[in-house]
Amino acid sequence: MRKILLSSLVATSLSLGASTASAEGNLSIYHWFDYIPQELLDKFSEETGVTVTMDTYDSNEAMLASLKAGKLGSYDVAVPGDYMVQVMVNEGLLDTFESSELSNFDNIEAQWMDVSFDPGRQSSIPYQYGTTGFMVDTAAYDGDINSLSLVFDPPEELSGQINVLDSQGELLALASMYLDIPQCTTDRDQLKQLNSMLKEAKTHWASFGSDTAKEVLVSGEAKVGMIYNGFGLRARDERASLQYAFPKEGYVLWMDNVVLLKDAPNRENALKFMDFLLEPENAAAITDFANYIAGVEGAMALASDAVKQAPELNPPAGQPGQFIETCEQSVQEIYDRIWVELKK
């Protein structure tokens, strides 16, 4: 509710600015809640004369549902996560562009150019990337924290003091890594194993909460809590004993991307905006704001020291995270069953 209220406030305040209509036209952004500094949007408007309006959402799925329910054609760009880019490509919700249409296209870091969800970057550019793992309060537990067993099969002193994200995708991906089975497996024994392991693990969990992920750790209510690394950085600021884990079994890597939507009313301005975001200076401004990393050459050098040196943002070498995979329909239906049975 709070989110809806705030986003409509933002939309109103932005459209108030729109009353001084400009010849350069408009740009309509569909973005995550609280993920871009207002100053950056103002800067874009100043530089280009384009009037910006923005609506916000709070999950990839909510954004997809809204676009499919008839909002496609009213927005120019959106910012889906990695797997959602692929879903949107499959659903035909995205427009494509030529690399020559973006003068800063080459600023995309090489490692994010040929990504599995949009090979060659035909519809998307990197926005920010981060990881999903968990934090441990080292004042309450002094063992090795870099194992997913702290979440799925915790030692007795941590049992009942664990918060997990209320998100099927991330939880099932981490659970698969813990069991060392492939994501979206079709093997029945592995799926049964996943199902029973989660049911057992749930007996150790205190709560499912995504919005509250940071707060429960800071208040000390949870001693172990799944969290996104940028949130983890902010949590550590408020409670120094919190430490972000890079579990040896693996952790989730995610990347949000700016995509060009199909039937965009202002395609030209959308490309201008993407170009703007690929400027290292602007990408760094988002990094400082959101505490994630932009996949843009030269941006990290311009970011603040707090971000550059944060342990949450610097995984140990040779231990990369994994993207969440999009399962085929038959597997997704089994995942949905597992999820409902877990929360029934």
Next chain:
Amino acid sequence: MAAGPSNAPPSKSSVYHGLGTRLMLPSWIVIGIFLVIPVGIMFVYSFLTKEFRGGVIWEFSLASYDQFFLYRGLFGDEPPTIEWTYLSIFWRSIWQAALATFLCLVIGFPTAWFIATRAGRQRSFWLFLVTIPYWVNLLIRTISMKFLIRESGPLNEFLLMLGVISEPLQILNTHLAVQLGLFYSYLPFMVLPIYASVERYNYALSEAAADLYATRWSTLRYVILPTVKPGIIAGCILVFVPSLGAFLAPDLLGGAKTFMIGSLIEEQFKGSAGNWPFGAAASMILLSMVLVVLTFYARAQTKAEAR
């Protein structure tokens, strides 16, 4: 107005009757647009085929109702048995809402009685006190409740200080916390309608009952309760219905460990499941259940009045 074929002069009441119809028109339009059409869409969608990751395919299908009532195993290929998963989610929500209603009634009735029996100015003061917390947004109040009852919160610290308990009580993330949240959120919806009924109560009736040797209990049972019944019923409906769809208390105070009706349906539209027809079907089933209960209630009521 009443320019019908009848020769009788238009009576005053029929003039008002016609006026009433026209005044009702905006309400009817609003109900038509915002109630009938959405429920109609929901009804139709519940019989359509789901599109993967949200949306519908315009083909008739009973799959959603099948999914709700029949269990075919984790992989969907076992012989069907009764599906308890969704029924138990519904049952839990109904039970929780009923308990919250009961708690509100037990606390709300004496409160309303107390307020209604105060002298004029005091009465306004007490009513004012009841409404004050509700000037604050429900989300904020629910989060405050969370701070109050958590392990290091004031409630536990107070009890520890008094020595009543030696270990902090684990209230947060339990059913008790959800109950507490629902009870606290909806208590005034019980107090206010009962207050309105009690306020109109004629105390001469109690005196008459006492004169006829009624005990205090039978006065309450046979004189007071039947008179203030409309207020109690209104209060119960006003508490029960929003409790049934509540998601803030279960999510924030109960730790969202189990689905409630509201969160189960939300998951079908905003979660990974993306199963719109199933979400529509679950909503239709809920709607039918509430309608059946209310119909039975209305029948019983008419019979009781006929007697």
